[in-house]
Amino acid sequence: MPNLGPFVVSGLSTGAVYVLAGVGLVVLYRASGVLNLAQGALGALCALLAWQIADSGGPEWVGWIAGIVVATVLALFYGRIIAPRLAHSDPIVRAVATLGFALVVLGFCEFIWGEWPRSLRLPTDTIGFEVIGVRVTATRAIAFCLGVAVTLGMVVFLNRSRLGLSMRALANDREISGLIGVPVLRVDAWAWAISGVLAGVSGIFLANMVRLQAIPLTYMVVPAVAAAILGRLTSLLAVVVGGLAIGVLEAVATPFPGVSAVRSAAPFVFAVGALLWYQRGGLMLSRIDQFRSIPASFEAVGSLWRQLRGGILLALIVAIALPQLTSAYWLKASTSVIIVALCSLSVALLYAQLGMVSLCQYALFGVGGWVALRLFHAFHLPFELNILAAGLAASIFGVIFGLPALRMRGLYFALITLMIAGAFQIIINATSFPDGGPGLSGKVYAGVRQFMPHPPLAPSDAAYFRYVVVVVAIGFALTMLIERTRVGRAWALIRRSEPVAVAMGVNIVAYKVIAFAIAGFLAGVSGALMAGSIGQLDGRAFPASESIMLFALTVIGGAFHWSGPIFAGLLLRAVPGLLTDWHIDGNLAIMVFGAGLLHALITAPQGISGQVVGLGRMLSAKLSAVMPRAMERKL
């Protein structure tokens, strides 16, 4: 048994910083109803600014203050300018919108500072003292004291001060609070300011204790969210217990070789445990008619053929013409576009049919790709069987991933999938993603990686492109077919309102499981197609950020029409290539996508596809007005 003392001490201090961040999340969520997933990104920006000022020769304290002020101002900006536009939306939409904000901030950090790991040293690092035989730096001691003090201060503030009373009133009911004279926007602004300060402070500490890099710091929101979930997004004291426990568990696992590599999955374990505990009482229905913000599709679920014929025509033209027209590079890129479109369809299915936000579909894509590769290397199965097996495996995982939040409201599903995406990345890194070696578990230690060839039906890149178009088109058609069966009708009822669905006899849990399974299947199949395109997959290809981008771009592309996921595929896989061609920094695209997500959620819920389809309708209406006869015959 190793001496755990030092790990407990360092875990307590890291945990205290999670507590700081978690308290910021909970105070804001209670007052404004927004779960700010951009908190980590704001912390990263604050820490990088502090580093920059110190690095340029400025006094350190100026850097800290400047960083915290900027984080606070940005939080206020979002809270005052952008968040009110979504004030009447579902909590999921409001939380997901902050992901857009996070992408903008993260893109900016990466654009300015790049990915080099830096370290943010604090003067208190060199001061230290001994506690029960363990050396503690003053930084860690301060972090711990601050975490505890801030929480206690917040509890007193919320319970004793007039502003705290107003915040609790807002948490209870915004509209009634406004009616009885609580200055809603001002109280809201205070909550955002408090969360901004806490984001900045926790960012500085984490940059010092963990590392100063934009992406990991952005993801530091995950343990804070886990701590907040432990307190059901409302209890501050549960946040303290949760944050400290997560910090200690992560640290204590360090000296044990078996679990050390996966210790960063601790927040996930805690959150899943808490969610399972909370839903032991059974199904928790969302309140009837609470929000109407995840919009319904803009057209009736009508004749399948009418809606599909345009798509089939497009697929045929693309499959025949595109390989003749483009270079080898763009043919590969186009193949990726089509494959990613299928994965985006799985996100769109959950979002448009059930109003659920899945932030882990790219992990399922990875599961599918991995299963296809391993089955090929182990058994040399035909590619088509591999695709099916990959789809089935991913659909099983999709159901398992959905289980913890199955009986909870949608916000928890979004949060749990965010954590799954993070945990998946950690596990893949820890197990070094077996790929390239022979056999089922095949790892390649030294020597050449084995590739999976294109299927015999489509040996060349051009033929494989056509193959992919056909498979993906079948996937789209089947999905749209399912939406027209009793399954689709049950989904429509659930999205309309869960109590109504129950009152009409729908088994909500069962139909959600069906949706997870189908969405997982689509993601798995697309992963297998990607494996068939590249021939191998890299563990680094499935970071959690890709899942978030996939969701953002699916909303931007438009989740309610079959063309939306194709726009998403183009944005995700064609635009980066174009930017490289034009020598534009890809981080600018991240910022634009983040802003695009906000724009789509606030003003264009049908996304690009909605705009395009609307434009098409308008043109055809104009056309039919000009030459009514010709159009009539055509229809």
Add this chain to the structure above:
Amino acid sequence: MIEIRNLTVAFGGVRGLNDLSADIGAKITGLVGPNGAGKTTLLNAMSGFVRCATGTVSVDGVDLLRIAMNRRAAFGVRRTFQTEQVVENLTVWNNVAAALDNLPTGGRARRDLITEALDYVGLGRQAERIGATLNASERRLVEIARCIIAKPRLVMMDEPGAGLSQSESDHLRDVIVGIPEFCGAQVLLVDHDVDLISATCQETLVLDFGSKIAFGVTAEVLKDPKVRAAYLGTIEDVAA
């Protein structure tokens, strides 16, 4: 026949329903009372959305509270909500089909059942319209069609008449009056519109603060001084 026995629903210290007992045997029964009287709570208890602290409800001799909440529709307990709940991107036909999906058809063709229900409420020619294009009255009728299809035992309606014009109200009243004959179900109607209640309900149950303050033939109940007091306040209240 609906037998409610000693039904109590508690929200913390507040009693949404307080030891309520009533035998509801009329074809159409009104459920009235001032705001917060417990009308919707009673409907929610029968739907299974709120847990009952004590008491039983039996419908046609079957203990309703023991049936899982998503099986009550198939058993025959249907309802509408205060706010309309038509699915906007499904057609009228599919809105009704979505309800029928989870109900026993009794061996009859789905198409016939849906057609009958839509014809009955007067939406037979509107079957292919999209939910989003329907007006308030049409939405109410779609909801009623969803409730009366495939042999219901009890149809509960929560303020169906709110916000309708006079001619729409008249049509709605005719539809409600005909439900028992159309499908054999009892109707429990919550509404504030005394004219609608008197025109449709043989019996009326009046609640106030979760307790029964009157129950009986509608015309008599509405004349009851206790009922008038609950709605309008009393002279004594003003004096005190």
